[in-house]
Amino acid sequence: MADDEANISYYKDIRPIFQSHCQGCHQPAKKGGEYVMTDFALLLQGGESEEAAVVTGKPAESYLVSLITPVDGKAEMPKGKKPLSVVEIDLIRKWIEQGAENDAPASTQLKFSMDNPPVYSAAPVITSLHYSPDGKYLAVSGYHEVLVHHADGSGLAARLVGMSERIETARFSPDSGKIAVTGGSPGRMGELQVWDINSKSLLFAQTIGYDTLYGANWSPDGTLISYGCPDNTTHAIQVADGKEILFNGAHNGWVLDTVFSVNGDHLVTVSRDRSMKLINVPTQRFIDNVTSITPGALKGGLNSVDRHPGKDELLCGGADGVPKVYKMFRDKARKIGDDFNLIRAYPALEGRIFSTQFSKDGTRIVSGSSFNGVGQVKIANYEDAKEISSIDLDGGIFAVAFHPDGTTVAAAGFSGEVHLIEVATGKITKSFVPVNIETTVAGAEE
Numbered sequence: 001m002a003d004d005e006a007n008i009s010y011y012k013d014i015r016p017i018f019q020s021h022c023q024g025c026h027q028p029a030k031k032g033g034e035y036v037m038t039d040f041a042l043l044l045q046g047g048e049s050e051e052a053a054v055v056t057g058k059p060a061e062s063y064l065v066s067l068i069t070p071v072d073g074k075a076e077m078p079k080g081k082k083p084l085s086v087v088e089i090d091l092i093r094k095w096i097e098q099g100a101e102n103d104a105p106a107s108t109q110l111k112f113s114m115d116n117p118p119v120y121s122a123a124p125v126i127t128s129l130h131y132s133p134d135g136k137y138l139a140v141s142g143y144h145e146v147l148v149h150h151a152d153g154s155g156l157a158a159r160l161v162g163m164s165e166r167i168e169t170a171r172f173s174p175d176s177g178k179i180a181v182t183g184g185s186p187g188r189m190g191e192l193q194v195w196d197i198n199s200k201s202l203l204f205a206q207t208i209g210y211d212t213l214y215g216a217n218w219s220p221d222g223t224l225i226s227y228g229c230p231d232n233t234t235h236a237i238q239v240a241d242g243k244e245i246l247f248n249g250a251h252n253g254w255v256l257d258t259v260f261s262v263n264g265d266h267l268v269t270v271s272r273d274r275s276m277k278l279i280n281v282p283t284q285r286f287i288d289n290v291t292s293i294t295p296g297a298l299k300g301g302l303n304s305v306d307r308h309p310g311k312d313e314l315l316c317g318g319a320d321g322v323p324k325v326y327k328m329f330r331d332k333a334r335k336i337g338d339d340f341n342l343i344r345a346y347p348a349l350e351g352r353i354f355s356t357q358f359s360k361d362g363t364r365i366v367s368g369s370s371f372n373g374v375g376q377v378k379i380a381n382y383e384d385a386k387e388i389s390s391i392d393l394d395g396g397i398f399a400v401a402f403h404p405d406g407t408t409v410a411a412a413g414f415s416g417e418v419h420l421i422e423v424a425t426g427k428i429t430k431s432f433v434p435v436n437i438e439t440t441v442a443g444a445e446e
């Protein structure tokens with residue numbers, strides 16, 4: 001921490017404050033008061049008021065300082081939130097007094113925005129796929145953006161470029177109108193974004209912690225979004241105002257995926273700690289381990305969880321390569337070593353499962369895995385666990401998704417290609433790279 005004598009660092013002391021309290025509303029995709037704080041020149045310049053936000057050397061003349069300084073315990077900024085702490089306000093004042101210098105390494109400056117989207121020289125690894133429930137779109141994770149494709153693979157409908165360089169999950173709301181995104185910049189920040197599909201605008205963004213966030217999901221009524229963190233915590237927020245309504249720390253490892261119960265009053269989480277846990281939403285309390293917690297019962301962590309569309313049964317996949325369906329609520333008292341909630345196991349995949357999903361009508365399941373650089377996708381009947389089709393692919397598969405019509409699944413991963421696969425036969429009907437790759441030919445001019 002900076003003391004009175006020391007130089008205050010923008011990168012180490014000031015930027016983290018702006019990141020967690022201001023940039024959600026002041027970034028290229030969402031600029032409250034036409035003010036962007038993610039670009040250093042614009043941070044100094046200010047917004048629609050045309051008052052200089054930061055006057056170098058003069059905190060008393062800096063509009064930003066007047067807006068963050070509380071009067072009768074209330075401050076204009078951060079808008080609608082608690083004022084910054086006295087220590088934070090003091091740091092900002094002193095940094096401006098010392099000349100408001102930018103010591104952030106170039107690599108940490110925001111390079112991309114909706115007006116200046118990323119340019120690709122190679123296909124990025126794909127970590128997330130999700131079809132909109134109305135069947136129109138397929139959301140694909142990109143670098144710094146979510147690529148919204150037409151579901152039939154005919155082309156790109158929108159590019160949603162935000163602050164996070166890495167996108168871990170992008171999931172449509174139940175009404176297909178919005179997308180919740182978790183991601184971040186590894187070792188620097190985590191972020192939750194909510195986008196409106198029709199207007200392609202960022203409705204909400206919040207930076208959280210210092211590492212990427214995982215496993216965003218919607219409550220069935222679309223009012224809540226849950227997500228997991230690498231600091232072992234699980235969270236849920238209200239979509240309307242971004243307020244956190246659930247915080248739980250029951251896991252002992254990264255929380256990688258989350259899903260709500262049918263009526264939205266329970267949340268299920270899976271983790272690297274090998275367990276699937278049940279949390280009560282209104283009380284935020286840990287209720288039960290859904291999977292066995294006997295040492296050795298589960299080999300390795302769990303990466304993915306989905307809920308049956310019509311009942312409280314959970315499909316999970318992880319390091320042991322076996323998709324399994326569990327009852328959410330136990331109907332027998334726990335005995336040490338039991339795995340009573342297990343309903344059935346499905347044909348194993350090669351390697352680790354990274355993604356699993358039910359079909360919209362609940363009659364099928366799909367899973368995708370990765371083993372030594374080879375990918376596999378398997379589709380099975382939900383009721384009798386009979387395999388319907390299977391396909392091996394180049395490059396590990398990190399994401400699978402069922403089209404709502406039940407005839408096609410999408411699968412993608414390390415190779416950066418999206419494959420559309422016919423459910424009945426396991427045959428690829430179409431493959432495409434979800435981004436435009438710029439190839440520069442020596443001597444050629446565009």
Ligand code: HEC
Pocket residue numbers: 018021022023024025026032033034035046047048049050051053063064067068077078079080081084
């Ligand atoms: C919840 C959204 C939100 C958050 C968080 C937020 N702001 Fe704002 N900010 C706005 C909006 C909207 C405006 C436009 C004026 C208004 O509506 O009050 C604004 C205006 C401003 C302006 C004036 C720009 C101009 O020239 O007119 C400054 C400076 C500012 N904010 C600084 C901050 C700082 C510093 C923080 C963090 C400590 C912060 N804001 C957090 C929404 C937000």
